[in-house]
Amino acid sequence: MRNEGKDETTYEVPIGPIHPALKEPFLIKFKIDGERIVGAEAHPGMNHRGIEFMGMHRNPYKVIPLSERICGICSIVHQHMFVTAVEHAASIEPTNRARYIRVIMSELERIHSHVLWAGVAAHEIGFDTHLHFTWMIREKVMDLLEYITGNRVNYAMWTFGGVNRDIPKKMYPKIEATLKYYEELYGKLEEIFLGDPSIRLRTIGVGVLTKEEALNLCGVGPTVRASGVRKDVRIDQPYAAYGDLDIEYQLPSLYGYKDTGDVFSKTLVRLKELVQSIDIIRQCLDQIPNEDINSEPKMAATLNKLKKADGEGIGRIEAPRGEAFHYVRLKEGKEELDCWKVRASTYNNLATYAPMFMGEQIADIPIIAACIDPCIGCMDRAEIVDVNTGKRWEYEHEELQRLSVKKTEKLLGGLKR
Amino acid sequence: MPTATIYTLIKQLFTKKATNPFPVKYTPDNMHAAAALIGSGKLKINPYVRIPPNFRGKMSYDKESCIGCKLCLKVCPSEALVFKEEEKKVKHYVARCTFCGQCADICPKDCFVLTDEFLIAGTDKYAEELIINP
Structure with a gap:
C-alpha cells in the first residue's frame, strides 16, 4: 500500500523541526487510514548539539556542569551517571554519606519529573486546570531543591568522590514538610488521574504496549513497568x-490493576513511584551515616588522579524516564576524556511508539506521544499520509491538541447523556 | 458538575498572587542604572523573595591573597576565568560564569567566595560591573 519513493520525496521538504515556538525538535511520520493510524515512524536527530564532542575536549571536572545541561529536567540524572562512570574508570570510591545524599537528590528529582509529566499528560488531553494544579504543586519540590543546593535548575551538586554540598540536620524539617505536603496531596492526584471518568475514558485501553512487545523492543522505565515487565536498575543492579x-x-498488578500497558497503567505507575520516592527519602534520612561528604577533600588531588587514570567506566542509573547510561574512557597522561557516550532513556522508548500508535485515532497522538515522557519528543509536527487517497498534509501541534481536546469534550458529552 | 477543581479555582481567586513583580512592575533595561536610582531614593522597589541559604551568586575575588596557581582555570567549565600573565592574577567575566562554584572549591587560598548578589543582569556583557579585576 505504501509508496516508498513518494514518502521519501515529501519528507525532504524542510519545514524545520527547529522553530523558536516549539518546545523540542522532533518528528514522527504517521500513515493513516481514515481516522486510524496504521503506521508510525519516529525521526529523531534534530536536536544534535555535539555535547559529547565538546566533552572530549575538556577535563572531567569541566564536564560535570556540561553534563548537567544535557537535559533541562533531569540535570541530576546526567551528572549522577557521568560522575559514576568517571569514578568507575578511575577507581574513586564516594563516601557512604555522599551515596545517601545522591539517592535523596535523585528521588527528589523523580518526584519533580513525575509531577511535571502528569501535568503535561493532562494538558495533552485538554485538562489545563490539572496542568496548572500539578505544576503548582511541583513548585514545592523545586523550592526544596533550591533550598538544599542553592540553585533552582542546575544544581552543581555532584563531584568526584562525593557531593559538593551537605544536607545537615537543620534541613530535615523542611524536607519532611515537603514530603508531607506531597503525601497529603497524593489522594487528590489519584482522584484526578485515576478516578476521573473523563480521564479514564481517554487513557484506558489507549496506547497499549503488551509485555512481549515491551521486552522485544527493550523499552525502559515506567513505560514497560506498566506492561508488567520487572525492570528497574535500582533493584536489578543497585548503585549509590x-x-x-x-x-x-512498581507494577500495576501490585495494586490490584491489570498490567495492561495502556496510558492509564503508565499514569498509575508514575503516581505510585511518587509515593515510593517519598518512602525512599524517609529511609535515607533515617539511615544516613555521619561521615564526610567527599572521600578526597582536596579537589586538586582528585584532578591529578584523574590525569593519571587509565580505563573505562559506565554509569548506569534509573532516571525518572527509565534506565540510562554514560560510558567514559580515560587515557593516562591525557587530561581530556578519551571517549564519552550518553544514552538517554527516551532513545529506547522511542521504539515502543510503533506498536502503541497502531490502530489508534489521530486525536490520541498527543497523549500516546506524551505517555513515554519523551525528552526530545514533544509532538512538534506530524505528517499525515492517507493511504486510501495518497493525500498528505501536516498537523501543527496546536491543531492536534485541539483535536484531542475535542475528543475529550465529545466523550464528556456522551457521559452527560 | 461541581468537581474538586472548581473549588480550587474559586479559592484561588482570593489568594495572594505567587508572582512577585521584583524590582518594579516592569523590568528596567539596565539593572545597574535602576540600582543607582534606587540608591538615590527616586525609585521604590518591591522586596525580593528570600534567597536560599546556599545560594550561589556573583563571585567575589580576593586579589591580594591570590598566588596565581591557575588551578581555578583548570576546573572552570565556561572559561569565565582568564589569566593575566604580567600581573599573575585572574580576570573573571561574570557574564560567562555558570555559578557551579568549582573554582571556590579548588582554590588553595580561598580567594573566591560566591556571594548573595544576584542583581547582575544587564544588556552589555562587557560592562564594568560584570568583569572582576579587569
Whole structure:
C-alpha cells in the first residue's frame, strides 16, 4: 500500500523541526487510514548539539556542569551517571554519606519529573486546570531543591568522590514538610488521574504496549513497568545507596490493576513511584551515616588522579524516564576524556511508539506521544499520509491538541447523556 | 458538575498572587542604572523573595591573597576565568560564569567566595560591573 519513493520525496521538504515556538525538535511520520493510524515512524536527530564532542575536549571536572545541561529536567540524572562512570574508570570510591545524599537528590528529582509529566499528560488531553494544579504543586519540590543546593535548575551538586554540598540536620524539617505536603496531596492526584471518568475514558485501553512487545523492543522505565515487565536498575543492579534500601518494582498488578500497558497503567505507575520516592527519602534520612561528604577533600588531588587514570567506566542509573547510561574512557597522561557516550532513556522508548500508535485515532497522538515522557519528543509536527487517497498534509501541534481536546469534550458529552 | 477543581479555582481567586513583580512592575533595561536610582531614593522597589541559604551568586575575588596557581582555570567549565600573565592574577567575566562554584572549591587560598548578589543582569556583557579585576 505504501509508496516508498513518494514518502521519501515529501519528507525532504524542510519545514524545520527547529522553530523558536516549539518546545523540542522532533518528528514522527504517521500513515493513516481514515481516522486510524496504521503506521508510525519516529525521526529523531534534530536536536544534535555535539555535547559529547565538546566533552572530549575538556577535563572531567569541566564536564560535570556540561553534563548537567544535557537535559533541562533531569540535570541530576546526567551528572549522577557521568560522575559514576568517571569514578568507575578511575577507581574513586564516594563516601557512604555522599551515596545517601545522591539517592535523596535523585528521588527528589523523580518526584519533580513525575509531577511535571502528569501535568503535561493532562494538558495533552485538554485538562489545563490539572496542568496548572500539578505544576503548582511541583513548585514545592523545586523550592526544596533550591533550598538544599542553592540553585533552582542546575544544581552543581555532584563531584568526584562525593557531593559538593551537605544536607545537615537543620534541613530535615523542611524536607519532611515537603514530603508531607506531597503525601497529603497524593489522594487528590489519584482522584484526578485515576478516578476521573473523563480521564479514564481517554487513557484506558489507549496506547497499549503488551509485555512481549515491551521486552522485544527493550523499552525502559515506567513505560514497560506498566506492561508488567520487572525492570528497574535500582533493584536489578543497585548503585549509590539503593542496595541498603527497601524498594519494590512498581507494577500495576501490585495494586490490584491489570498490567495492561495502556496510558492509564503508565499514569498509575508514575503516581505510585511518587509515593515510593517519598518512602525512599524517609529511609535515607533515617539511615544516613555521619561521615564526610567527599572521600578526597582536596579537589586538586582528585584532578591529578584523574590525569593519571587509565580505563573505562559506565554509569548506569534509573532516571525518572527509565534506565540510562554514560560510558567514559580515560587515557593516562591525557587530561581530556578519551571517549564519552550518553544514552538517554527516551532513545529506547522511542521504539515502543510503533506498536502503541497502531490502530489508534489521530486525536490520541498527543497523549500516546506524551505517555513515554519523551525528552526530545514533544509532538512538534506530524505528517499525515492517507493511504486510501495518497493525500498528505501536516498537523501543527496546536491543531492536534485541539483535536484531542475535542475528543475529550465529545466523550464528556456522551457521559452527560 | 461541581468537581474538586472548581473549588480550587474559586479559592484561588482570593489568594495572594505567587508572582512577585521584583524590582518594579516592569523590568528596567539596565539593572545597574535602576540600582543607582534606587540608591538615590527616586525609585521604590518591591522586596525580593528570600534567597536560599546556599545560594550561589556573583563571585567575589580576593586579589591580594591570590598566588596565581591557575588551578581555578583548570576546573572552570565556561572559561569565565582568564589569566593575566604580567600581573599573575585572574580576570573573571561574570557574564560567562555558570555559578557551579568549582573554582571556590579548588582554590588553595580561598580567594573566591560566591556571594548573595544576584542583581547582575544587564544588556552589555562587557560592562564594568560584570568583569572582576579587569
